[in-house]
Amino acid sequence: MEKRLNEINTRKMEIRSAIETANAEQLAAFQTExxxxxxxxxxxxxxxxxxxxxxxxxxxVAQIVKPQVTKPETGxxxxxxxKAFMNYVLRGVEVPMELRTDYTTATTDIGTVIPAPVMEKxxxxxxxxxxxxxxxxxxxxxxxxxxxxSAVKPTATWVNQSAGSAKQKKTTSSVTFGYFKLRCxxxxxxxxxxxxxxxxxxxxxxxxxxxxxxxxxQAIISGLxxxxxxxxxxxxxxxxxxxxxxxxWAKAVEAEGALPxxxxxxxxxxxxxxxxxxxxxxxxxxxxxxxRINYGIAGRPERxxxxxxxxxxxxxxxxxxxxxxxxxxxxxxxxxxxVLNTNYQMTMKKYEDNDTEDQVTKAVMxxxxxxIDKNSLVTLSMA
Numbered sequence: 001m002e003k004r005l006n007e008i009n010t011r012k013m014e015i016r017s018a019i020e021t022a023n024a025e026q027l028a029a030f031q032t033e034x035x036x037x038x039x040x041x042x043x044x045x046x047x048x049x050x051x052x053x054x055x056x057x058x059x060x061v062a063q064i065v066k067p068q069v070t071k072p073e074t075g076x077x078x079x080x081x082x083k084a085f086m087n088y089v090l091r092g093v094e095v096p097m098e099l100r101t102d103y104t105t106a107t108t109d110i111g112t113v114i115p116a117p118v119m120e121k122x123x124x125x126x127x128x129x130x131x132x133x134x135x136x137x138x139x140x141x142x143x144x145x146x147x148x149x150s151a152v153k154p155t156a157t158w159v160n161q162s163a164g165s166a167k168q169k170k171t172t173s174s175v176t177f178g179y180f181k182l183r184c185x186x187x188x189x190x191x192x193x194x195x196x197x198x199x200x201x202x203x204x205x206x207x208x209x210x211x212x213x214x215x216x217x218q219a220i221i222s223g224l225x226x227x228x229x230x231x232x233x234x235x236x237x238x239x240x241x242x243x244x245x246x247x248x249w250a251k252a253v254e255a256e257g258a259l260p261x262x263x264x265x266x267x268x269x270x271x272x273x274x275x276x277x278x279x280x281x282x283x284x285x286x287x288x289x290x291x292r293i294n295y296g297i298a299g300r301p302e303r304x305x306x307x308x309x310x311x312x313x314x315x316x317x318x319x320x321x322x323x324x325x326x327x328x329x330x331x332x333x334x335x336x337x338x339v340l341n342t343n344y345q346m347t348m349k350k351y352e353d354n355d356t357e358d359q360v361t362k363a364v365m366x367x368x369x370x371x372i373d374k375n376s377l378v379t380l381s382m383a
Contacts, residue, residue, distance in 0.1 A: 001048050008041050129210055131313050132217045135268075135335035136369070142343050146174040147372050177341045177368040180228055184211045185362035187353065205348065208363045220338060220369060221270075221315040229369030232338060233316065233328055237377045244383040247278040247319050247330070249290045252306050255378050259332050263376035269310040271330035274318040276303060276310055308332075323382040332378040340369040 015030050022030060084095045139145070150172040157165050186204050216229075223231035236242075241258045245251040259267055279291040292304045303310040319329040343366055350361045371377070 001044050001051075005041065005044055008037050008044075012037060127210065127214065128312075128314055129213045129217060131311055132220050132315075132335065133213065133340075135311065136220060136338045136340050137336055139339055139341045140343055141177070141341055143177065143179045143366070143368075145177040145341055147177075147339065148172045148174050149372060175339075175370050175372050177339070177370065179343075179366050180368050181364065181366055182212060182215055182228075183362065183364045184208045184215075185360055187358040187360045190352075190357040190359060204361055208348070208361065212363055212365065216340070216367065216369075217313065218315050220340065221313065223369070225370070229340065229367060230371070231369075232331070232333055232371055232377065233379070235371050235374045235377060237379050238375055241378045242381070243379065244381050247275060247282070247380075249282040249284055251380065252279065252282070252290055255330075255332055255380055256306055256308075258378045260375060263334060266334045266336055267308070267332050267376045267378075268335065269305050269308055269330060269332055270313060270316070271310065272314055272316065272318040273312045275329055276305070276312060278319055279305055311335075319382075325382050328379050328381045330380040332376065334373075334376040337373040337376055338369060338371050340367065342367045 012034065015034060019027065019030060078099075081095070081099050084093075084099055154168045159165050186208060188204070219229040219231055221231050222233050223229045224234055225231075243251070243255055243258060245254070256264075276291060280289070280293075282290040284290060290306060291310075294302045294304065296302050303312065316331075317323060317327045317329050323329060347365070348361065348363050350359065352358070353360055
């Protein structure tokens with residue numbers, strides 16, 4: 001090895017002497033050769049140093065290991081491809097040919113065109129929620145709220161000249177709101193919390209909010225009032241406003257007739273989509289469809305039954321020929337007459353279970369709800 005070092009030094013001296021009379025082409029060649037000689041010289045010196053330590057017992061041969069070479073990332077996971085993809089998206093720069101697969105791309109390959117780390121999404125089954133909460137009356141009072149109601153109004157009478165009329169009394173009752181606690185908590189282990197992607201935590205929060213919304217809307221429709229708010233269908237309709245039958249034109253007309261004229265301005269139909277589609281095939285005596293689907297300015301479908309808006313939800317039974325007798329499959333109601341009182345707004349909290357180190361994400365709220373005027377309620381149930 002010492003001999004080779006001497007040869008390298010001799011050649012470097014020769015190059016130094018020849019530089020003075022060299023042309024541009026020769027200078028470039030000398031520069032390349034000098035770089036190679038210096039690299040080789042460093043390698044030889046490192047080997048000589050290791051050999052010297054072995055001789056004096058400082059280093060054992062077993063300790064001399066080859067440096068670990070990290071296997072470069074390949075495919076769409078590589079940093080090079082991800083940067084090229086970013087340039088393509090932001091600036092329209094084509095992905096270099098050497099980074100593309102040398103095959104014909106088929107439809108089954110489309111998913112791999114986008115870098116894998118970009119596709120961070122948890123695919124879950126969709127649920128329909130949020131249709132009813134915007135329609136009801138929302139309040140935020142402390143528990144014990146009492147809303148006065150009255151079914152008696154004074155009447156005016158025609159009297160003769162200089163004659164008076166009987167004095168009348170105005171009586172009221174009230175609807176009182178209490179407390180019901182709605183809670184949803186999801187726990188994940190400490191290991192999962194530290195290893196999961198941010199999209200995982202985002203999905204958990206989204207699931208909790210959706211679950212709370214679903215529970216509130218379910219209570220608005222069918223809550224019993226004992227462990228949850230009292231729902232619309234837990235009320236007994238006024239006399240003549242609880243009907244039975246099937247989704248026909250005649251039955252829709254009968255329900256419209258049962259709705260008092262004083263309450264028809266803001267009342268809407270409420271049913272499942274399956275039940276509404278049973279009305280779609282119905283026509284009146286003139287052959288005109290009873291149910292219509294229009295499209296608003298935003299392009300969203302707007303459903304109507306006999307000209308009245310229809311709110312679709314999944315919180316009551318769909319009409320079927322084998323539906324249990326007495327089950328309500330559709331109703332008319334003005335949702336403004338339902339008051340949902342939430343005196344403790346939904347809050348999200350995250351804490352650690354000290355016994356298990358599980359990371360718990362929870363949402364809690366206090367709520368109560370009741371119908372304050374049931375005279376707009378007309379139900380259609382199975383006979």
